[in-house]
Amino acid sequence: MDKSAMFTLTYGLFAAGVEEGGKKNACIINTAIQATSDPMRMHVTMMKSNLTTQLIRKKGSLTVSVLSLDCPLEVVASFGMRSGRDCNKCEGGGFENDSNGNPYLTQNTIAYMSLNVASMIDLGTHNLFICDVIEAEKLGAGQPMTYADYRALKTGGSVAKAADKKTDAPKKKTWVCSVCHYVYDGDIPFEDLPDDYKCPVCGQPKSVFVEEV
Ligand SMILES: Cc1cc2nc3c(=O)[nH]c(=O)nc-3n(C[C@H](O)[C@H](O)[C@H](O)COP(=O)(O)O)c2cc1C
Structure with missing residues (x-):
């Protein structure tokens, strides 16, 4: 099997955000996908080892921020290449809270969705969260960044x-x-x-x- 064939699949690039027990955190994901439109549902696939995943499991909700094409690499690295266990990724600002109190990015972002977890499938290394979309807003013009x-x-x-x-x-x-x-x-x-x-x-x-x- 040529595993690199999997990289020909088209993904977007997103930040998954959550606040639980006073800890605000976010990480980069490429696995946010619309599942159905009525009811509006999405799913995200999250590594169990990520702090964000563990917070989402406790809270039962999250946000998905859709990164813009002009989002600097540093932003991707800041949220996708270090863990909130070692730093406070949300300390610099640039966030607002959704109705669940979960943070979404207000910069380098063209839209966000608020998700409530409806069910979870254990994939071994990952959790697949199937979610109801309870809010969705566009934050600006521009193109989304793809993987x-x-x-x-x-x-x-x-x-x-x-x-x-x-x-x-x-x-x-x-x-x-x-x-x-x-x-x-x-x-x-x-x-x-x-x-x-x-x-x-x-x-x-x-x-x-x-x-x-
Ligand atoms: C381009 C890119 C795509 C990623 N996609 C995912 C993903 O779909 N699911 C996931 O759980 N982690 C994904 N990650 C990894 C997390 O962002 C990374 O492990 C992060 O450091 C976790 O931070 P946390 O421990 O604060 O949650 C991706 C990282 C990058 C750079």
């Missing part, structure tokens, strides 16, 4: 620059964590990393990385 846009930003510095690179230069191989989509960008060639190398974002072993051209 492909994010990948282009990671490798080219900007979506436009990455698009140029695609046509002008030979394609560079990259290694991507198939669990959390972290893109390895270290100086040591990926093949030369020790066998006990782990994804710095989700802690999965080297073997779950997939070579992407």
Whole structure:
């Protein structure tokens, strides 16, 4: 099986936000998808090891902020490559609360949805939350960022620059964590990393990385 085929699926890029017991937190997800329109339902797939997941399980609700195409990489890194266990990701502001008291992003975001968890499926490493959409608002004009846009930003510095690179230069191989989509960008060639190398974002072993051209 060519696992990199999975990267041809189109995803958006979002921040899942929750407040529980006085702790506000958010993390990047690419797995928010509309399930049905009547009733309006969405589902999100969340790693059990994430603090955000654990808070959502307790609270039973969350927000999904739809990131804009011009969202800086630093914002994605800030919410997607460190845990709220080690820092307060929401201390800088740029949030408002929905009616459940869960934070949603007000910058770099074109819309948000408030979700109440209706049911949860245990997928082993992940929880799949099936949710009722109880609020949804547009926050501004602009295009949503897709996972492909994010990948282009990671490798080219900007979506436009990455698009140029695609046509002008030979394609560079990259290694991507198939669990959390972290893109390895270290100086040591990926093949030369020790066998006990782990994804710095989700802690999965080297073997779950997939070579992407
Ligand atoms: C591009 C990208 C996509 C991600 N998609 C998901 C996802 O769909 N579900 C998930 O649980 N984590 C996903 N993550 C990983 C979390 O954002 C990451 O583990 C974060 O550090 C968790 O923070 P927390 O412990 O504060 O919740 C993604 C990260 C990135 C960079």
